[in-house]
Amino acid sequence: MNETRERNGSRSHPVEADLPGSPAVSARPRTDPVVFGVAAALTLAFVVWGVVATDTLESVSRKLLDGTIRNGGWAFVLAASGFVVFALWLAMSKYGRITLGKEGEQPEFRTVSWIAMMFSAGMGIGLMFYGVSEPLSHFITPPPGTDPADANEAMETAMATTLFHWTLHPWAMYAVVGLAIAYSTFRRGRRQLISAVFTPLIGERRANGWGGRVIDILAIFATLFGSAASLGLGALQIGSGFTGLGWLGSVGTGLLVAVIAVLTVAFVASAVSGIAKGIQWLSNINMVLAVTLAAFVFLVGPTIFILDLLPTSIGAFLGDLIRMAGRTEASSGEGVADWLAGWTVFYWAWWISWTPFVGMFIARISRGRTIRQFVGGVILAPSTVSLLWFAIFGGSAMHLQDEKRLSDASTAQGQLFDVLQQYPIATVTSIVVMILVGIFFVSGADAASIVMGTLSQRGSLEPSRGVVVFWGVLTGAVAAIMLLIGGGKGDALTGLQNLTILAAAPFTLVMIGLCIALTRDLRQDPLIIRGRKGKEAIETAVIAGHEKYDGDFELRIGPCTSTDGTEGAQSEQPAHPTEATEATSSSTR
Numbered sequence: 001m002n003e004t005r006e007r008n009g010s011r012s013h014p015v016e017a018d019l020p021g022s023p024a025v026s027a028r029p030r031t032d033p034v035v036f037g038v039a040a041a042l043t044l045a046f047v048v049w050g051v052v053a054t055d056t057l058e059s060v061s062r063k064l065l066d067g068t069i070r071n072g073g074w075a076f077v078l079a080a081s082g083f084v085v086f087a088l089w090l091a092m093s094k095y096g097r098i099t100l101g102k103e104g105e106q107p108e109f110r111t112v113s114w115i116a117m118m119f120s121a122g123m124g125i126g127l128m129f130y131g132v133s134e135p136l137s138h139f140i141t142p143p144p145g146t147d148p149a150d151a152n153e154a155m156e157t158a159m160a161t162t163l164f165h166w167t168l169h170p171w172a173m174y175a176v177v178g179l180a181i182a183y184s185t186f187r188r189g190r191r192q193l194i195s196a197v198f199t200p201l202i203g204e205r206r207a208n209g210w211g212g213r214v215i216d217i218l219a220i221f222a223t224l225f226g227s228a229a230s231l232g233l234g235a236l237q238i239g240s241g242f243t244g245l246g247w248l249g250s251v252g253t254g255l256l257v258a259v260i261a262v263l264t265v266a267f268v269a270s271a272v273s274g275i276a277k278g279i280q281w282l283s284n285i286n287m288v289l290a291v292t293l294a295a296f297v298f299l300v301g302p303t304i305f306i307l308d309l310l311p312t313s314i315g316a317f318l319g320d321l322i323r324m325a326g327r328t329e330a331s332s333g334e335g336v337a338d339w340l341a342g343w344t345v346f347y348w349a350w351w352i353s354w355t356p357f358v359g360m361f362i363a364r365i366s367r368g369r370t371i372r373q374f375v376g377g378v379i380l381a382p383s384t385v386s387l388l389w390f391a392i393f394g395g396s397a398m399h400l401q402d403e404k405r406l407s408d409a410s411t412a413q414g415q416l417f418d419v420l421q422q423y424p425i426a427t428v429t430s431i432v433v434m435i436l437v438g439i440f441f442v443s444g445a446d447a448a449s450i451v452m453g454t455l456s457q458r459g460s461l462e463p464s465r466g467v468v469v470f471w472g473v474l475t476g477a478v479a480a481i482m483l484l485i486g487g488g489k490g491d492a493l494t495g496l497q498n499l500t501i502l503a504a505a506p507f508t509l510v511m512i513g514l515c516i517a518l519t520r521d522l523r524q525d526p527l528i529i530r531g532r533k534g535k536e537a538i539e540t541a542v543i544a545g546h547e548k549y550d551g552d553f554e555l556r557i558g559p560c561t562s563t564d565g566t567e568g569a570q571s572e573q574p575a576h577p578t579e580a581t582e583a584t585s586s587s588t589r
Helices: 002-007 014-018 033-052 054-092 111-140 151-166 168-187 210-244 253-272 279-300 303-325 336-342 344-364 371-402 412-420 426-456 465-486 492-523 526-549
Strands: none
Touching: 033 054, 033 210, 033 426, 033 465, 054 168, 054 303, 054 336, 054 344, 054 371, 054 465, 054 492, 111 151, 111 210, 111 279, 111 344, 111 371, 111 412, 111 426, 151 168, 151 303, 151 344, 151 371, 168 344, 168 371, 168 492, 210 253, 210 344, 210 412, 210 426, 210 465, 210 492, 253 426, 253 465, 279 303, 279 371, 279 426, 303 371, 336 344, 344 426, 344 492, 371 412, 412 426, 426 465, 465 492
8 A cells, every 4th residue: 555655656644654564473483482381381280180180170160160250250240241331432432433454454355254254253153052052041941030921021031131142242352352453463563462462551571571471371271261162062062963863872971072082183174274274164164054054944943933033132132231231149039140150151251261362363354444343343243143043043942942842851952953853854954053063163263273373472373283283182182171070961061161261260351451451552543643633733723813813814724834934845735625815704714
């Protein structure tokens, strides 16, 4: 862009002189021995602990979880809503005009492709696992403090609670981290590291020193455990698919570990193949399959009921939003703490643990968009897709449950297959679900392993294969340990949830600091400074005009005059369209 302007004989936009642009990245990635070494050593110690003393690790994690929920559950709840307010405020404020890149730079990807890629990386596997199970669970057992009078009201409560967990709040968390990284990298020219975002808050020296390394280590831990939880969910659902199709009589720990091993090999292979061949290719496949599956269920299922459920769900969600956002252990209703640990707090922790790699991935594909476009696209578009997904699958499940056509003995991971069994070609659709779960996980986990490699190698956009493979294998090992802690069968989901909450708790503080650092950066953005200086200059000129000419004056824009009386050509600006040749009345123009 600058080269084009130079060829045309025009000067760069004033903001560009103060913005270094994208950072120069070394062709050969260099591993940070502190970040990689500490994170790797602690993770390996966790794996060894889980193998040698599973019961002890389970006991310790449960005690830590109880303390975290009872003493810090409020922090998760408050922080999650705070991120929503912060993201929406940025979009609606004067900062919304700022471009994530050079001024006037165009987006790198088309809007449709941009939305598809970030949605696939953001929560694809979660929608497959919870698309049926969460609305159905809340329909059968309403959240504490709610008392639906009939089935229709119970459905409204179930959909409102589900949308609360899957729309504004998670995507606002992704938007905050992704926006901070994109602004820091493409606007300020820093390395693509979460620690680099903290430069205006702790200084460049600390951001590149021990302070920044601690932040990047916490980001690796959050990413690792969040990805491992997703891998565990995928293994549970694929295993349930085997039993639902009658291929296996039961699912044991051995089968789950084998599924994890296969998925780990798949996403490691995808990760080392590169984004163009791996993530983009898989994203295209799973989006087509997901849309096809959703359209099939919509057409063969209760179509009119689903259409009626859409506006009802939106109204119920907006009506109950404040109450749901303020639900803590102090809320009325028995068992609120346990319910929060299994649902809201777990979700907030899970989304927070995904923010480092989803945020970095969204940042990489969002160059050239304004902050307003970024926030609007990241929050509203995926939230709309989530609404449609849960209305189709959750609505179909609740409709079947209301007609007493579903088994009460089904597990959370098996409920989607139970729903599909009620419709034609159940075997085919069940196989499609297992393929989708595997591909959704692979497309997300390979991004996670690349991001962990980036964090380990000083922000390199293409980390070395060895580091990527190392983190990929460790992710699979941690997922296996998390399932073992939960018992491998009935309590496996609990084990995944418990450790995800514990791993995400420290990174919540990092996200709060990130918001403060981003705000400081934006206040000093050249576009904002230029606007502020312009308002000050106009205000000063108007005051001077009133004082000197008693209101009979006009404002002109033209070449400035230097102290020796010559015109300063370098300061020449185009005349304002309303410029007049002389003052003609006692008015201020």
